Each structure stands twice: as structure tokens, then as C-alpha cells.
Amino acid sequence: MKKLLVxxxxxxxxxxxxxxxxxEIQKRGVLLVGQDPAYxxxxxxxxxxxxxxxxxxxxxxxxxxxxxxxxxVITNWDGIIPALLADKFDFVLAGMTITPERALKVNFTTSYxxxxxxxxxxxxxxxxxITEDELKKWVKKQK
Numbered sequence: 001m002k003k004l005l006v007x008x009x010x011x012x013x014x015x016x017x018x019x020x021x022x023x024e025i026q027k028r029g030v031l032l033v034g035q036d037p038a039y040x041x042x043x044x045x046x047x048x049x050x051x052x053x054x055x056x057x058x059x060x061x062x063x064x065x066x067x068x069x070x071x072x073v074i075t076n077w078d079g080i081i082p083a084l085l086a087d088k089f090d091f092v093l094a095g096m097t098i099t100p101e102r103a104l105k106v107n108f109t110t111s112y113x114x115x116x117x118x119x120x121x122x123x124x125x126x127x128x129x130i131t132e133d134e135l136k137k138w139v140k141k142q143k
Contacts, residue, residue: 022066025090031063031070032089036077042095042113043072055093058112081105 025031035055038044043053051072063070073089084092084106098108121130130138 021090025068026066029068031059031066031068033059033070033072034075034080034084034089034092035072035094036080037074039095043093054113055095059093 035043039053041053042055043051046052056072059070059072073083075083075088077094080092080094080096081102083089092106095113096102096108098111102108119130119135126134
């Protein structure tokens with residue numbers, strides 16, 4: 001249910017901002033989604049060669065709401081924004097982080113996924129956790 005609400009809100013937002021684009025997609029009958037080859041668990045390919053993942057499901061739901069089919073246009077990551085600007089697909093659904101440099105070139109929706117960085121450690125070796133000093137030593141070794 002939560003996924004459906006996310007999809008519906010994205011479609012409503014898109015219609016409000018990009019009404020002409022929505023009509024173009026519906027007339028064409030295909031939603032063109034730009035992605036690079038794989039970024040698990042968001043998207044990738046299974047052993048049968050089928051696109052799978054969270055963003056694949058999201059794109060399929062968006063296409064269903066619009067009453068069209070979906071086609072994934074696979075593009076190398078370094079060319080994904082230029083391809084979008086060249087109208088090779090309707091939008092990018094590829095786990096792209098919003099950066100100031102990218103935001104100067106393309107528009108972003110509100111985030112649909114947020115993540116943070118985490119450190120995993122061996123609780124047997126560090127039963128009381130890792131101290132700041134131990135972490136600094138480890139980071140120094142990595143440089």
C-alpha cells in the first residue's frame with residue numbers, strides 16, 4: 001500500500017509539473033525509463049535476463065497508473081544525464097543522489113529513499129563497541 005501511495009504521489013506531482021510530458025507518454029503508449037545496467041537492490045537483471053528490483057517495480061506501477069507499457073533504456077552511468085537531456089528517455093530512475101552539480105542540470109523529485117553510512121564490527125573482538133581512538137587507528141591504516 002505504501003508503494004502505491006508513493007507511485008500515486010509521484011504521478012500526481014509529475015502531472016502537475018510536466019502535464020505535457022504525461023500526455024506525450026500516454027500518446028506514445030510507453031514510459032521510457034533511463035537506468036544504468038545494475039545497482040542492487042534497486043535494479044538489475046535476474047538469471048532469465050529480466051529487469052528486477054525496487055525501482056523496476058516502481059516504474060511498472062507508474063506505467064500501470066498511466067495506462068502504458070514500460071521500457072528500460074540502459075545507459076552507461078556517465079552518460080545518463082546527457083541522455084536525459086537529449087530526450088532518450090522520459091526520466092531517470094537509477095538511485096541517483098542529489099548533488100548541487102546535478103541539480104544545476106536536471107530537476108529532482110522529492111527523495112523516495114534515504115540512506116546513511118554504517119560501520120559494522122566484530123562484537124566478539126570489540127564487546128564494548130569501538131572507541132573513537134580505535135576507529136581513528138583503523139582509518140589511518142586504510143590511507
